Amino acid sequence: MKKLWYLALAAILGLLAAGSAFAEEKVVTVAHDCTWPPMEFVNEKQELVGYSFDYMDAVAKEAGFKVEHKNVQWDGIFAGLANGQYDVIASSVTVTPERKRQFDFSEPYYEVLQAVALPIDSTATSLDQLKGKTFGAQIGTTGKFALDKHPDVIAKSYDEVGLAFEDLINGRIDGVVCDDPVATQFALLNKDYAKKIKIGFIIPAEQVEEYAFAVNKGNQELVDLLNKGIRAVKEKGIDAQLKAKWFKSAQD
Amino acid sequence: MSMNKSSAPRVIEITDGASIPDPRDKNLISAWSLAFVGTILCTAYLCWNDPDAYLEALKSLPGGVLVTFEVTACAILLSLPIGLFTGLGRLSRNRIINLIASTYVEVIRGIPLLVQLFYIYYGLGRLFKVPAIFAAVIAMSVCYGAYMGEVFRSGISAISKGQVEAARSLGFDRRQTMMLVVLPQAWRTILPPVGNEFIAMLKDTSLVSILAVGDILRKGREFASVTFMYFETYTMIALVYLFITLILSRCVSLMEAKLAYYDHK
Numbered sequence: 001m002k003k004l005w006y007l008a009l010a011a012i013l014g015l016l017a018a019g020s021a022f023a024e025e026k027v028v029t030v031a032h033d034c035t036w037p038p039m040e041f042v043n044e045k046q047e048l049v050g051y052s053f054d055y056m057d058a059v060a061k062e063a064g065f066k067v068e069h070k071n072v073q074w075d076g077i078f079a080g081l082a083n084g085q086y087d088v089i090a091s092s093v094t095v096t097p098e099r100k101r102q103f104d105f106s107e108p109y110y111e112v113l114q115a116v117a118l119p120i121d122s123t124a125t126s127l128d129q130l131k132g133k134t135f136g137a138q139i140g141t142t143g144k145f146a147l148d149k150h151p152d153v154i155a156k157s158y159d160e161v162g163l164a165f166e167d168l169i170n171g172r173i174d175g176v177v178c179d180d181p182v183a184t185q186f187a188l189l190n191k192d193y194a195k196k197i198k199i200g201f202i203i204p205a206e207q208v209e210e211y212a213f214a215v216n217k218g219n220q221e222l223v224d225l226l227n228k229g230i231r232a233v234k235e236k237g238i239d240a241q242l243k244a245k246w247f248k249s250a251q252d
Numbered sequence: 253m254s255m256n257k258s259s260a261p262r263v264i265e266i267t268d269g270a271s272i273p274d275p276r277d278k279n280l281i282s283a284w285s286l287a288f289v290g291t292i293l294c295t296a297y298l299c300w301n302d303p304d305a306y307l308e309a310l311k312s313l314p315g316g317v318l319v320t321f322e323v324t325a326c327a328i329l330l331s332l333p334i335g336l337f338t339g340l341g342r343l344s345r346n347r348i349i350n351l352i353a354s355t356y357v358e359v360i361r362g363i364p365l366l367v368q369l370f371y372i373y374y375g376l377g378r379l380f381k382v383p384a385i386f387a388a389v390i391a392m393s394v395c396y397g398a399y400m401g402e403v404f405r406s407g408i409s410a411i412s413k414g415q416v417e418a419a420r421s422l423g424f425d426r427r428q429t430m431m432l433v434v435l436p437q438a439w440r441t442i443l444p445p446v447g448n449e450f451i452a453m454l455k456d457t458s459l460v461s462i463l464a465v466g467d468i469l470r471k472g473r474e475f476a477s478v479t480f481m482y483f484e485t486y487t488m489i490a491l492v493y494l495f496i497t498l499i500l501s502r503c504v505s506l507m508e509a510k511l512a513y514y515d516h517k
Contacts, residue, residue: 075473075477076482078480079476079482082480098480102480139473139477140478144474144477145478156464157470163374163464164464166377170378
Protein backbone atom coordinates (compact mmCIF):
# COMPACT_ATOMS: atom_id res chain seq x y z
CA MET A 1 0.00 0.00 0.00
CA LYS A 2 2.76 2.38 0.98
CA LYS A 3 4.48 1.72 -2.30
CA LEU A 4 1.37 2.91 -4.10
CA TRP A 5 1.46 6.20 -2.20
CA TYR A 6 5.09 6.74 -3.16
CA LEU A 7 4.21 6.00 -6.73
CA ALA A 8 1.37 8.50 -6.66
CA LEU A 9 3.63 11.12 -5.08
CA ALA A 10 6.28 10.51 -7.70
CA ALA A 11 3.67 10.85 -10.44
CA ILE A 12 2.44 14.18 -9.03
CA LEU A 13 5.97 15.50 -8.68
CA GLY A 14 6.69 14.41 -12.22
CA LEU A 15 3.64 16.24 -13.46
CA LEU A 16 4.61 19.37 -11.56
CA ALA A 17 8.11 19.22 -13.04
CA ALA A 18 6.66 18.82 -16.52
CA GLY A 19 4.34 21.73 -15.82
CA SER A 20 7.12 24.05 -14.77
CA ALA A 21 9.20 23.04 -17.79
CA PHE A 22 6.22 24.00 -19.93
CA ALA A 23 5.90 27.31 -18.19
CA GLU A 24 9.37 28.36 -19.23
CA GLU A 25 7.85 30.07 -22.22
CA LYS A 26 5.87 32.84 -20.60
CA VAL A 27 2.11 32.76 -21.23
CA VAL A 28 0.48 36.17 -21.45
CA THR A 29 -3.32 36.43 -21.27
CA VAL A 30 -4.65 39.10 -23.60
CA ALA A 31 -8.16 40.56 -23.48
CA HIS A 32 -10.06 41.83 -26.53
CA ASP A 33 -13.59 43.18 -26.90
CA CYS A 34 -14.46 41.49 -30.17
CA THR A 35 -17.12 43.97 -31.34
CA TRP A 36 -14.73 46.37 -33.05
CA PRO A 37 -14.18 45.27 -36.65
CA PRO A 38 -11.71 45.16 -38.31
CA MET A 39 -9.45 45.56 -35.26
CA GLU A 40 -10.93 42.70 -33.23
CA PHE A 41 -14.17 40.87 -34.03
CA VAL A 42 -15.87 37.49 -34.44
CA ASN A 43 -15.97 36.35 -38.07
CA GLU A 44 -18.61 34.25 -39.87
CA LYS A 45 -16.92 31.07 -38.68
CA GLN A 46 -17.24 32.24 -35.06
CA GLU A 47 -13.48 32.73 -34.82
CA LEU A 48 -11.89 35.61 -32.97
CA VAL A 49 -9.89 37.53 -35.55
CA GLY A 50 -8.70 41.01 -36.47
CA TYR A 51 -5.75 43.31 -36.87
CA SER A 52 -4.90 43.43 -33.18
CA PHE A 53 -5.09 39.61 -32.90
CA ASP A 54 -2.55 39.17 -35.68
CA TYR A 55 -0.46 42.05 -34.38
CA MET A 56 -0.38 40.58 -30.88
CA ASP A 57 0.55 37.14 -32.22
CA ALA A 58 3.38 38.68 -34.26
CA VAL A 59 4.62 40.61 -31.22
CA ALA A 60 4.53 37.42 -29.15
CA LYS A 61 6.48 35.53 -31.79
CA GLU A 62 9.15 38.22 -32.00
CA ALA A 63 9.46 38.69 -28.23
CA GLY A 64 9.25 34.98 -27.43
CA PHE A 65 6.14 34.49 -25.34
CA LYS A 66 2.85 32.66 -25.72
CA VAL A 67 -0.50 34.39 -26.05
CA GLU A 68 -3.84 33.30 -24.70
CA HIS A 69 -6.66 35.38 -26.20
CA LYS A 70 -9.79 36.22 -24.23
CA ASN A 71 -12.99 37.81 -25.50
CA VAL A 72 -14.49 40.18 -22.91
CA GLN A 73 -17.04 43.00 -22.68
CA TRP A 74 -15.63 46.47 -23.29
CA ASP A 75 -17.45 47.98 -20.31
CA GLY A 76 -15.39 46.46 -17.54
CA ILE A 77 -12.35 45.55 -19.64
CA PHE A 78 -10.17 47.86 -17.51
CA ALA A 79 -11.68 46.53 -14.28
CA GLY A 80 -10.76 43.00 -15.38
CA LEU A 81 -7.17 44.06 -15.99
CA ALA A 82 -6.98 45.73 -12.58
CA ASN A 83 -8.47 42.60 -10.97
CA GLY A 84 -5.81 40.43 -12.60
CA GLN A 85 -8.13 38.41 -14.85
CA TYR A 86 -5.68 38.98 -17.71
CA ASP A 87 -2.29 40.59 -18.24
CA VAL A 88 -2.78 42.81 -21.28
CA ILE A 89 -5.60 44.63 -23.07
CA ALA A 90 -5.11 44.60 -26.83
CA SER A 91 -8.46 46.03 -27.80
CA SER A 92 -7.92 49.29 -29.70
CA VAL A 93 -7.19 51.14 -26.49
CA THR A 94 -6.28 54.76 -27.19
CA VAL A 95 -3.76 56.17 -24.76
CA THR A 96 -5.41 59.01 -22.84
CA PRO A 97 -4.07 60.96 -19.83
CA GLU A 98 -6.88 59.53 -17.64
CA ARG A 99 -6.05 55.97 -18.65
CA LYS A 100 -2.33 56.63 -18.25
CA ARG A 101 -2.89 57.56 -14.62
CA GLN A 102 -4.39 54.12 -13.94
CA PHE A 103 -2.45 51.84 -16.27
CA ASP A 104 0.87 51.51 -18.07
CA PHE A 105 1.03 51.35 -21.83
CA SER A 106 3.32 49.83 -24.43
CA GLU A 107 4.59 51.85 -27.37
CA PRO A 108 1.74 52.80 -29.70
CA TYR A 109 0.97 50.44 -32.57
CA TYR A 110 -1.70 52.23 -34.58
CA GLU A 111 -2.97 55.76 -35.19
CA VAL A 112 -6.67 56.60 -35.36
CA LEU A 113 -9.07 59.49 -35.80
CA GLN A 114 -12.61 59.95 -34.54
CA ALA A 115 -14.92 59.55 -37.52
CA VAL A 116 -18.60 60.54 -37.59
CA ALA A 117 -20.95 58.25 -39.51
CA LEU A 118 -24.04 60.06 -40.81
CA PRO A 119 -27.11 59.26 -42.91
CA ILE A 120 -26.09 59.17 -46.57
CA ASP A 121 -28.04 62.33 -47.49
CA SER A 122 -26.49 64.48 -44.76
CA THR A 123 -24.37 67.43 -45.84
CA ALA A 124 -22.90 68.35 -42.45
CA THR A 125 -19.15 68.76 -42.24
CA SER A 126 -18.70 69.44 -38.52
CA LEU A 127 -20.43 68.83 -35.21
CA ASP A 128 -21.18 72.57 -34.94
CA GLN A 129 -23.68 72.21 -37.78
CA LEU A 130 -25.50 69.43 -35.92
CA LYS A 131 -26.48 71.21 -32.69
CA GLY A 132 -29.20 69.46 -30.73
CA LYS A 133 -28.84 66.20 -32.68
CA THR A 134 -28.34 62.85 -30.95
CA PHE A 135 -25.16 60.84 -31.47
CA GLY A 136 -24.29 57.34 -30.41
CA ALA A 137 -20.94 55.93 -29.29
CA GLN A 138 -19.71 52.94 -27.35
CA ILE A 139 -19.51 53.46 -23.58
CA GLY A 140 -16.07 54.41 -22.32
CA THR A 141 -14.51 54.94 -25.76
CA THR A 142 -12.70 57.99 -27.06
CA GLY A 143 -15.61 58.48 -29.46
CA LYS A 144 -17.91 59.02 -26.47
CA PHE A 145 -15.33 61.28 -24.82
CA ALA A 146 -15.10 63.36 -28.01
CA LEU A 147 -18.89 63.77 -27.95
CA ASP A 148 -18.83 64.77 -24.28
CA LYS A 149 -16.57 67.69 -25.24
CA HIS A 150 -19.39 69.06 -27.43
CA PRO A 151 -22.23 69.96 -25.04
CA ASP A 152 -24.36 71.17 -27.98
CA VAL A 153 -25.03 67.62 -29.14
CA ILE A 154 -26.77 64.84 -27.20
CA ALA A 155 -24.55 61.82 -26.54
CA LYS A 156 -25.93 58.31 -26.03
CA SER A 157 -23.69 55.50 -24.83
CA TYR A 158 -24.16 51.97 -26.11
CA ASP A 159 -22.71 48.69 -24.89
CA GLU A 160 -21.50 47.88 -28.41
CA VAL A 161 -20.77 50.20 -31.28
CA GLY A 162 -22.70 47.82 -33.57
CA LEU A 163 -25.90 48.58 -31.66
CA ALA A 164 -25.31 52.30 -32.16
CA PHE A 165 -24.96 51.71 -35.92
CA GLU A 166 -28.19 49.69 -35.88
CA ASP A 167 -29.96 52.65 -34.27
CA LEU A 168 -28.49 54.98 -36.88
CA ILE A 169 -29.78 52.72 -39.67
CA ASN A 170 -33.20 52.65 -38.01
CA GLY A 171 -33.22 56.44 -37.82
CA ARG A 172 -33.34 56.68 -34.04
CA ILE A 173 -30.12 58.69 -33.79
CA ASP A 174 -28.45 61.17 -36.12
CA GLY A 175 -24.90 59.84 -36.15
CA VAL A 176 -22.30 57.51 -34.64
CA VAL A 177 -18.81 58.49 -33.49
CA CYS A 178 -16.03 55.89 -33.36
CA ASP A 179 -12.48 55.13 -34.50
CA ASP A 180 -12.10 55.61 -38.26
CA PRO A 181 -11.22 51.99 -39.22
CA VAL A 182 -14.36 50.81 -37.42
CA ALA A 183 -16.51 53.50 -39.02
CA THR A 184 -15.13 52.47 -42.41
CA GLN A 185 -15.98 48.85 -41.73
CA PHE A 186 -19.58 49.61 -40.78
CA ALA A 187 -20.38 52.51 -43.10
CA LEU A 188 -18.61 51.45 -46.29
CA LEU A 189 -17.90 47.73 -46.24
CA ASN A 190 -21.22 46.46 -44.90
CA LYS A 191 -23.40 46.25 -48.02
CA ASP A 192 -26.72 46.90 -46.26
CA TYR A 193 -25.35 49.83 -44.30
CA ALA A 194 -23.40 51.37 -47.19
CA LYS A 195 -26.65 52.26 -48.96
CA LYS A 196 -27.90 54.24 -45.99
CA ILE A 197 -24.92 55.76 -44.20
CA LYS A 198 -21.52 57.29 -44.96
CA ILE A 199 -18.58 58.74 -43.12
CA GLY A 200 -19.48 62.41 -42.83
CA PHE A 201 -16.39 63.95 -41.37
CA ILE A 202 -13.56 63.59 -38.86
CA ILE A 203 -13.68 65.31 -35.48
CA PRO A 204 -10.52 67.45 -35.25
CA ALA A 205 -8.39 66.28 -32.32
CA GLU A 206 -5.97 68.33 -30.23
CA GLN A 207 -3.44 65.52 -30.39
CA VAL A 208 -2.92 62.31 -32.30
CA GLU A 209 -4.85 59.31 -30.98
CA GLU A 210 -2.80 56.15 -30.79
CA TYR A 211 -3.63 52.57 -29.87
CA ALA A 212 -1.34 50.83 -27.40
CA PHE A 213 -1.41 47.71 -25.26
CA ALA A 214 -2.48 48.38 -21.67
CA VAL A 215 -0.98 46.56 -18.68
CA ASN A 216 -1.26 47.06 -14.94
CA LYS A 217 0.65 49.93 -13.35
CA GLY A 218 4.19 48.95 -12.50
CA ASN A 219 4.40 45.86 -14.70
CA GLN A 220 7.52 47.18 -16.42
CA GLU A 221 8.74 43.68 -17.30
CA LEU A 222 5.70 43.08 -19.49
CA VAL A 223 5.87 46.56 -21.04
CA ASP A 224 9.51 45.91 -22.01
CA LEU A 225 8.60 42.55 -23.47
CA LEU A 226 5.76 44.04 -25.52
CA ASN A 227 7.91 46.95 -26.70
CA LYS A 228 10.62 44.53 -27.82
CA GLY A 229 8.05 42.68 -29.91
CA ILE A 230 6.44 45.85 -31.29
CA ARG A 231 9.81 47.23 -32.42
CA ALA A 232 10.66 43.97 -34.16
CA VAL A 233 7.26 43.87 -35.89
CA LYS A 234 7.73 47.43 -37.13
CA GLU A 235 11.33 46.84 -38.27
CA LYS A 236 10.44 43.74 -40.23
CA GLY A 237 7.51 45.48 -41.88
CA ILE A 238 5.03 42.94 -40.55
CA ASP A 239 2.65 45.74 -39.56
CA ALA A 240 2.44 46.91 -43.19
CA GLN A 241 1.47 43.39 -44.28
CA LEU A 242 -1.19 43.24 -41.58
CA LYS A 243 -2.58 46.62 -42.61
CA ALA A 244 -2.86 45.40 -46.18
CA LYS A 245 -4.64 42.30 -44.95
CA TRP A 246 -7.20 43.94 -42.65
CA PHE A 247 -7.85 47.43 -43.98
CA LYS A 248 -9.55 47.03 -47.31
CA SER A 249 -10.81 50.08 -49.09
CA ALA A 250 -14.44 50.40 -50.11
CA GLN A 251 -13.51 49.70 -53.73
CA ASP A 252 -12.45 46.10 -53.09
CA MET B 253 -46.21 35.51 7.93
CA SER B 254 -45.70 31.97 6.76
CA MET B 255 -47.23 30.61 9.95
CA ASN B 256 -50.46 32.43 9.28
CA LYS B 257 -50.56 31.37 5.67
CA SER B 258 -52.66 28.29 6.22
CA SER B 259 -55.26 30.08 8.34
CA ALA B 260 -55.46 33.04 5.95
CA PRO B 261 -56.20 31.61 2.55
CA ARG B 262 -56.73 35.08 1.07
CA VAL B 263 -53.01 35.84 1.14
CA ILE B 264 -51.35 34.90 -2.10
CA GLU B 265 -47.73 34.02 -1.92
CA ILE B 266 -45.61 35.57 -4.62
CA THR B 267 -41.98 35.22 -3.78
CA ASP B 268 -40.11 37.20 -6.42
CA GLY B 269 -39.55 40.91 -6.00
CA ALA B 270 -38.40 42.50 -2.78
CA SER B 271 -39.04 41.06 0.63
CA ILE B 272 -42.00 42.85 2.12
CA PRO B 273 -41.59 43.50 5.82
CA ASP B 274 -44.17 41.71 7.92
CA PRO B 275 -46.53 44.25 9.53
CA ARG B 276 -46.99 41.89 12.47
CA ASP B 277 -43.29 42.03 13.17
CA LYS B 278 -43.37 44.79 15.79
CA ASN B 279 -39.86 44.27 17.15
CA LEU B 280 -37.71 47.34 17.47
CA ILE B 281 -34.96 45.79 15.38
CA SER B 282 -36.50 44.22 12.34
CA ALA B 283 -34.63 43.11 9.26
CA TRP B 284 -36.14 46.02 7.40
CA SER B 285 -35.09 48.76 9.79
CA LEU B 286 -31.65 47.22 10.09
CA ALA B 287 -31.22 47.22 6.31
CA PHE B 288 -32.67 50.72 5.96
CA VAL B 289 -30.56 52.34 8.65
CA GLY B 290 -27.56 50.36 7.42
CA THR B 291 -28.03 51.64 3.88
CA ILE B 292 -28.22 55.26 4.99
CA LEU B 293 -25.31 55.02 7.42
CA CYS B 294 -23.19 53.15 4.89
CA THR B 295 -23.87 55.72 2.15
CA ALA B 296 -23.26 58.63 4.50
CA TYR B 297 -20.05 57.16 5.88
CA LEU B 298 -18.60 56.32 2.45
CA CYS B 299 -19.43 59.78 1.09
CA TRP B 300 -17.92 61.46 4.11
CA ASN B 301 -14.85 59.25 4.22
CA ASP B 302 -13.92 59.45 0.54
CA PRO B 303 -15.98 62.21 -1.10
CA ASP B 304 -13.83 62.30 -4.25
CA ALA B 305 -14.84 58.78 -5.13
CA TYR B 306 -18.15 57.91 -3.48
CA LEU B 307 -19.80 61.32 -3.39
CA GLU B 308 -18.82 61.96 -7.02
CA ALA B 309 -20.18 58.53 -8.00
CA LEU B 310 -23.41 59.29 -6.14
CA LYS B 311 -23.68 62.68 -7.86
CA SER B 312 -23.61 60.99 -11.26
CA LEU B 313 -26.80 59.06 -10.50
CA PRO B 314 -29.76 61.47 -9.89
CA GLY B 315 -30.52 61.90 -13.61
CA GLY B 316 -30.68 58.13 -13.84
CA VAL B 317 -33.00 57.83 -10.82
CA LEU B 318 -35.45 60.06 -12.65
CA VAL B 319 -35.34 57.89 -15.79
CA THR B 320 -35.70 54.72 -13.72
CA PHE B 321 -38.80 56.13 -12.03
CA GLU B 322 -40.16 57.35 -15.34
CA VAL B 323 -39.83 53.92 -16.96
CA THR B 324 -41.23 52.16 -13.88
CA ALA B 325 -44.22 54.50 -13.51
CA CYS B 326 -45.19 54.30 -17.19
CA ALA B 327 -44.75 50.52 -17.22
CA ILE B 328 -46.93 50.19 -14.11
CA LEU B 329 -49.72 52.25 -15.66
CA LEU B 330 -49.62 50.15 -18.82
CA SER B 331 -49.15 46.75 -17.23
CA LEU B 332 -52.09 47.09 -14.80
CA PRO B 333 -54.82 47.06 -17.48
CA ILE B 334 -52.91 44.40 -19.44
CA GLY B 335 -52.72 42.30 -16.27
CA LEU B 336 -56.40 42.81 -15.44
CA PHE B 337 -57.56 41.81 -18.91
CA THR B 338 -55.17 38.87 -18.99
CA GLY B 339 -56.39 37.70 -15.58
CA LEU B 340 -60.02 38.00 -16.63
CA GLY B 341 -59.23 36.34 -19.95
CA ARG B 342 -57.60 33.42 -18.17
CA LEU B 343 -60.83 32.94 -16.17
CA SER B 344 -63.10 33.52 -19.14
CA ARG B 345 -65.47 30.77 -20.20
CA ASN B 346 -65.06 31.91 -23.79
CA ARG B 347 -62.55 29.37 -25.06
CA ILE B 348 -60.95 31.64 -27.64
CA ILE B 349 -60.39 34.52 -25.21
CA ASN B 350 -59.11 32.08 -22.64
CA LEU B 351 -56.72 30.52 -25.14
CA ILE B 352 -55.37 33.92 -26.26
CA ALA B 353 -54.77 35.07 -22.67
CA SER B 354 -53.20 31.77 -21.64
CA THR B 355 -50.93 31.64 -24.67
CA TYR B 356 -49.81 35.22 -24.04
CA VAL B 357 -48.87 34.34 -20.47
CA GLU B 358 -47.09 31.14 -21.51
CA VAL B 359 -45.09 32.83 -24.25
CA ILE B 360 -44.07 35.91 -22.29
CA ARG B 361 -43.19 34.02 -19.13
CA GLY B 362 -40.97 31.72 -21.16
CA ILE B 363 -38.81 34.49 -22.60
CA PRO B 364 -36.31 36.38 -20.43
CA LEU B 365 -37.04 40.08 -20.10
CA LEU B 366 -33.58 40.92 -21.42
CA VAL B 367 -34.31 39.00 -24.62
CA GLN B 368 -37.71 40.69 -24.91
CA LEU B 369 -36.04 44.08 -24.64
CA PHE B 370 -33.58 43.24 -27.40
CA TYR B 371 -36.38 41.79 -29.49
CA ILE B 372 -38.67 44.79 -29.24
CA TYR B 373 -35.97 47.41 -29.64
CA TYR B 374 -33.49 45.92 -32.09
CA GLY B 375 -35.47 43.02 -33.53
CA LEU B 376 -38.69 44.85 -34.33
CA GLY B 377 -36.77 48.12 -34.56
CA ARG B 378 -36.62 47.95 -38.34
CA LEU B 379 -40.43 47.92 -38.54
CA PHE B 380 -41.38 50.18 -35.65
CA LYS B 381 -39.01 53.05 -35.10
CA VAL B 382 -39.89 53.84 -31.50
CA PRO B 383 -37.55 55.72 -29.18
CA ALA B 384 -35.58 53.69 -26.63
CA ILE B 385 -37.56 54.78 -23.57
CA PHE B 386 -40.82 53.92 -25.31
CA ALA B 387 -39.52 50.48 -26.32
CA ALA B 388 -38.35 49.92 -22.76
CA VAL B 389 -41.79 50.79 -21.35
CA ILE B 390 -43.56 48.56 -23.90
CA ALA B 391 -41.28 45.60 -23.20
CA MET B 392 -41.59 46.00 -19.43
CA SER B 393 -45.39 46.35 -19.59
CA VAL B 394 -45.87 43.38 -21.90
CA CYS B 395 -43.64 41.26 -19.69
CA TYR B 396 -45.10 42.36 -16.36
CA GLY B 397 -48.63 42.35 -17.79
CA ALA B 398 -48.27 38.59 -18.06
CA TYR B 399 -46.92 38.26 -14.51
CA MET B 400 -49.62 40.58 -13.22
CA GLY B 401 -52.26 38.58 -15.11
CA GLU B 402 -51.37 35.59 -12.98
CA VAL B 403 -51.66 37.66 -9.81
CA PHE B 404 -55.08 38.95 -10.87
CA ARG B 405 -56.22 35.48 -11.81
CA SER B 406 -55.24 33.94 -8.49
CA GLY B 407 -56.66 36.91 -6.61
CA ILE B 408 -59.99 36.59 -8.36
CA SER B 409 -60.14 32.84 -7.92
CA ALA B 410 -59.40 33.29 -4.21
CA ILE B 411 -62.82 34.94 -3.72
CA SER B 412 -65.09 32.27 -2.33
CA LYS B 413 -67.65 30.76 -4.64
CA GLY B 414 -70.44 31.66 -2.21
CA GLN B 415 -69.99 35.32 -3.13
CA VAL B 416 -70.58 34.61 -6.79
CA GLU B 417 -73.51 32.32 -6.05
CA ALA B 418 -75.10 34.91 -3.77
CA ALA B 419 -74.71 37.67 -6.33
CA ARG B 420 -76.06 35.47 -9.11
CA SER B 421 -79.10 34.41 -7.06
CA LEU B 422 -79.82 38.08 -6.36
CA GLY B 423 -80.18 38.57 -10.08
CA PHE B 424 -76.76 40.01 -11.00
CA ASP B 425 -75.54 38.91 -14.39
CA ARG B 426 -72.01 37.52 -14.78
CA ARG B 427 -70.57 40.88 -15.72
CA GLN B 428 -72.17 42.66 -12.77
CA THR B 429 -71.05 39.92 -10.42
CA MET B 430 -67.46 40.37 -11.55
CA MET B 431 -67.47 44.19 -11.56
CA LEU B 432 -69.53 44.85 -8.43
CA VAL B 433 -68.92 41.86 -6.18
CA VAL B 434 -65.79 39.90 -7.03
CA LEU B 435 -63.31 42.55 -8.25
CA PRO B 436 -63.82 45.02 -5.35
CA GLN B 437 -63.06 42.19 -2.94
CA ALA B 438 -60.26 40.67 -4.98
CA TRP B 439 -58.59 44.08 -5.20
CA ARG B 440 -57.59 43.91 -1.54
CA THR B 441 -56.04 40.49 -1.96
CA ILE B 442 -54.31 41.50 -5.15
CA LEU B 443 -52.82 44.82 -4.07
CA PRO B 444 -49.91 43.58 -1.93
CA PRO B 445 -48.54 41.09 -4.50
CA VAL B 446 -49.06 43.70 -7.21
CA GLY B 447 -47.02 46.12 -5.11
CA ASN B 448 -44.42 43.41 -4.89
CA GLU B 449 -44.38 43.12 -8.68
CA PHE B 450 -43.84 46.88 -8.90
CA ILE B 451 -40.74 46.61 -6.77
CA ALA B 452 -39.48 43.74 -8.89
CA MET B 453 -40.22 45.89 -11.93
CA LEU B 454 -38.24 48.81 -10.59
CA LYS B 455 -35.24 46.54 -10.13
CA ASP B 456 -35.69 45.02 -13.57
CA THR B 457 -35.59 48.47 -15.19
CA SER B 458 -31.84 48.17 -14.69
CA LEU B 459 -31.99 45.91 -17.75
CA VAL B 460 -33.13 48.76 -20.00
CA SER B 461 -29.68 50.28 -19.72
CA ILE B 462 -28.71 47.97 -22.59
CA LEU B 463 -30.99 50.02 -24.86
CA ALA B 464 -28.75 53.00 -24.13
CA VAL B 465 -31.44 54.43 -21.84
CA GLY B 466 -29.76 56.62 -19.25
CA ASP B 467 -31.10 54.93 -16.11
CA ILE B 468 -29.29 54.60 -12.76
CA LEU B 469 -27.11 51.73 -13.91
CA ARG B 470 -26.05 53.34 -17.20
CA LYS B 471 -25.31 56.71 -15.56
CA GLY B 472 -23.12 54.88 -13.08
CA ARG B 473 -21.39 52.82 -15.75
CA GLU B 474 -20.66 55.96 -17.74
CA PHE B 475 -19.13 57.50 -14.64
CA ALA B 476 -17.03 54.38 -13.99
CA SER B 477 -15.90 54.18 -17.62
CA VAL B 478 -14.28 57.61 -17.30
CA THR B 479 -12.93 57.42 -13.76
CA PHE B 480 -12.17 53.66 -13.55
CA MET B 481 -13.65 53.67 -10.03
CA TYR B 482 -15.65 50.52 -10.56
CA PHE B 483 -15.90 49.39 -6.95
CA GLU B 484 -16.98 52.79 -5.67
CA THR B 485 -19.51 53.33 -8.46
CA TYR B 486 -21.17 49.93 -8.28
CA THR B 487 -21.33 50.18 -4.48
CA MET B 488 -23.21 53.46 -4.83
CA ILE B 489 -25.52 52.04 -7.51
CA ALA B 490 -26.37 49.09 -5.27
CA LEU B 491 -27.03 51.36 -2.28
CA VAL B 492 -29.29 53.67 -4.29
CA TYR B 493 -31.36 50.75 -5.60
CA LEU B 494 -31.53 49.27 -2.10
CA PHE B 495 -32.65 52.60 -0.63
CA ILE B 496 -35.47 52.95 -3.17
CA THR B 497 -36.71 49.37 -2.94
CA LEU B 498 -36.63 49.42 0.88
CA ILE B 499 -38.84 52.51 0.93
CA LEU B 500 -41.21 50.97 -1.59
CA SER B 501 -41.40 47.66 0.26
CA ARG B 502 -42.24 49.62 3.41
CA CYS B 503 -45.10 51.32 1.55
CA VAL B 504 -46.41 47.97 0.34
CA SER B 505 -46.24 46.54 3.86
CA LEU B 506 -48.14 49.52 5.30
CA MET B 507 -50.75 49.07 2.60
CA GLU B 508 -50.95 45.39 3.42
CA ALA B 509 -51.42 46.16 7.11
CA LYS B 510 -54.20 48.60 6.30
CA LEU B 511 -56.00 46.08 4.10
CA ALA B 512 -55.58 43.37 6.74
CA TYR B 513 -57.18 45.75 9.25
CA TYR B 514 -60.34 46.03 7.16
CA ASP B 515 -60.23 42.28 6.72
CA HIS B 516 -60.46 41.62 10.44
CA LYS B 517 -62.94 44.34 11.23
